[in-house]
Amino acid sequence: MKDMLRAVTAGHPKKLRKSLWYTILSYLVNIVPFGISIEVVHIVFAAWSAGGAPDMAKLWGLCALLFGWLIVMYAAEVPAYRACYRDAYSASARGRVELAEKLRKLPLGYFARRDPGDLVNMIMGDFLLLETAISHQVPQMVGGLVLPVIAFVGLCFWNPPMAIAMFVSLPAGALVLLLSTRLQNRLSQKHMRAKIDAGNRIQEYMNGIRVIKACNLTGERFARMESAFQGFMRESIRIEAALGPFAMLAISLIRLGLTLMIVLGVHLMIGGTLDPLTFVAFLIVGTRVYDPLTAALLNFFVFRYSTQAGKRILRLMEEPEMSGEGDAPERHDIELKNVTFGYGGEPVLRDVSLTFPQGKLTALVGPSGCGKTTLMKVMARFYDPQSGTVLFGGADERGLDPEKLMRRISFVFQDVYLFRDTVRNNIAFGREGATEAEVEEAAKRACAHDFIMRLPQGYDTMVGEGGSTLSGGEKQRISIARALLKNAPVVLLDEATASLDPENEVEVQRAVNALVEGRTVVVIAHKLRTTQNADNIVVMEAGRVVDQGRHAELLERGGLYARLWTLQNESVGWSLTGD
Numbered sequence: 001m002k003d004m005l006r007a008v009t010a011g012h013p014k015k016l017r018k019s020l021w022y023t024i025l026s027y028l029v030n031i032v033p034f035g036i037s038i039e040v041v042h043i044v045f046a047a048w049s050a051g052g053a054p055d056m057a058k059l060w061g062l063c064a065l066l067f068g069w070l071i072v073m074y075a076a077e078v079p080a081y082r083a084c085y086r087d088a089y090s091a092s093a094r095g096r097v098e099l100a101e102k103l104r105k106l107p108l109g110y111f112a113r114r115d116p117g118d119l120v121n122m123i124m125g126d127f128l129l130l131e132t133a134i135s136h137q138v139p140q141m142v143g144g145l146v147l148p149v150i151a152f153v154g155l156c157f158w159n160p161p162m163a164i165a166m167f168v169s170l171p172a173g174a175l176v177l178l179l180s181t182r183l184q185n186r187l188s189q190k191h192m193r194a195k196i197d198a199g200n201r202i203q204e205y206m207n208g209i210r211v212i213k214a215c216n217l218t219g220e221r222f223a224r225m226e227s228a229f230q231g232f233m234r235e236s237i238r239i240e241a242a243l244g245p246f247a248m249l250a251i252s253l254i255r256l257g258l259t260l261m262i263v264l265g266v267h268l269m270i271g272g273t274l275d276p277l278t279f280v281a282f283l284i285v286g287t288r289v290y291d292p293l294t295a296a297l298l299n300f301f302v303f304r305y306s307t308q309a310g311k312r313i314l315r316l317m318e319e320p321e322m323s324g325e326g327d328a329p330e331r332h333d334i335e336l337k338n339v340t341f342g343y344g345g346e347p348v349l350r351d352v353s354l355t356f357p358q359g360k361l362t363a364l365v366g367p368s369g370c371g372k373t374t375l376m377k378v379m380a381r382f383y384d385p386q387s388g389t390v391l392f393g394g395a396d397e398r399g400l401d402p403e404k405l406m407r408r409i410s411f412v413f414q415d416v417y418l419f420r421d422t423v424r425n426n427i428a429f430g431r432e433g434a435t436e437a438e439v440e441e442a443a444k445r446a447c448a449h450d451f452i453m454r455l456p457q458g459y460d461t462m463v464g465e466g467g468s469t470l471s472g473g474e475k476q477r478i479s480i481a482r483a484l485l486k487n488a489p490v491v492l493l494d495e496a497t498a499s500l501d502p503e504n505e506v507e508v509q510r511a512v513n514a515l516v517e518g519r520t521v522v523v524i525a526h527k528l529r530t531t532q533n534a535d536n537i538v539v540m541e542a543g544r545v546v547d548q549g550r551h552a553e554l555l556e557r558g559g560l561y562a563r564l565w566t567l568q569n570e571s572v573g574w575s576l577t578g579d
């Protein structure tokens, strides 16, 4: 149970304390009407047996007490309600932020192993389950147990055999509940996996909606999604079908107590050892006590399911973060020593040793898929190498705090991501606290100011998620403006000029020139002519460095670079034909 409470509170079980105390208090207050009802029956019954009229003053007194109880109950319920619901929602809001912060600190390799839809589902769906568990299931379970325990103790003083008869079948119900634990855990995990899978597929469907439309794939024909929904449906039916009988059996066993008590009561009354008033009192308590017990039991099944969501969150919170606490040195040359790295299968970088001197421009060239982007990601410590070392300013990057390291590096990706926000804020992400003037200055240097001013609301124009409302070249220039604003001494630039039209290409090239000025720059050059003047050109093939030098030297050697150069020059003249 301790583990379950830890899971359901995402590792903070103490947060439940306040709401539990309030819940217990409010259920204790709820016992009062039992006592009053029994007393009313007693007065009426006594008068009836004596053949006289009931004591009306006493009855009115009890009515007043009942009214007073209503006020006290209201006063106890309000803080209980607040404690349960407000605490639950604020705890899960805090938990979501903690989880998002955790994700930021995890190595990128972790995300390659997990579907993004899975993580979204965890942040939204799993926390929603925990919210409901904390705000509804735990209080109802506790309340459902408090009342019967107090009733049992109280009734034991009154008539022990009747009290025992009322609760004798409770352990059997609890045993059924326990016996279903393993089955429920197994089915809950499967159900949750199926739910996540269905969520992932719908996300994939939405992300790929353009391809789906272009290929005329209707929802039904999009087989992966349909089969995920079918799987989810099957698991939902399976869990209900398997656990339903356990729940019904446990409820029936618990309620069996009422039957046993009535049978015993009738038997004792006939034998003359039980007075009718006690019997009626037991009936009153009996009919009231089983409802909260049944609710507690049903809530326990849902609660146990929710703990699976909590366990998933806890597992993620325990994932090792990227290590290192040191400050990045002032010097900012980068050196790779015998670096080997892969994404899990075959190595993508093989024994790479390279130096990127401070203040120099180094170009990475090579066929598609040879590992250029991967090399940059390893340099920026998005990943740690499997063997070898990456030195930043002479210090092993593994010992540096990844956040401090990233303050020294600007990374301009080929596939620019813009947030669903204004153009201004998308640029301002480059540096916290940047002023409007600084944002505009960066945009001007990145050749983005003019097109931004042509947008409907200028810098305040919203861009779609991923930047879908802007062209490729415009997005590139915004990301370059972001990097200019960040003003880091090292720039890693995955050039995207290959896919741009000539006008955009010239603008992006001018923006790039502004960015590289006076910095240590590593650029992936898809068009070799853009980096002819680089201080060093590194030629890569199948994860290895096969050559390096200046443009003229490499051409002279007649190796891979010379072949790529010839190929690109030939392709400049190609055109589509209708033949």
Ligand SMILES: Nc1ncnc2c1ncn2[C@@H]1O[C@H](COP(=O)(O)OP(=O)(O)OP(=O)(O)O)[C@@H](O)[C@H]1O
Pocket: 112, 343, 348, 366, 367, 368, 369, 370, 371, 372, 373, 374, 375
């Ligand atoms: N996140 C990833 N998980 C698994 N494999 C990956 C991942 N990213 C890249 N790869 C693989 O690593 C290899 C090198 O990819 P990389 O993007 O570094 O090449 P590149 O030289 O930059 O290619 P391009 O010039 O086409 O951008 C490829 O085979 C690619 O499929």
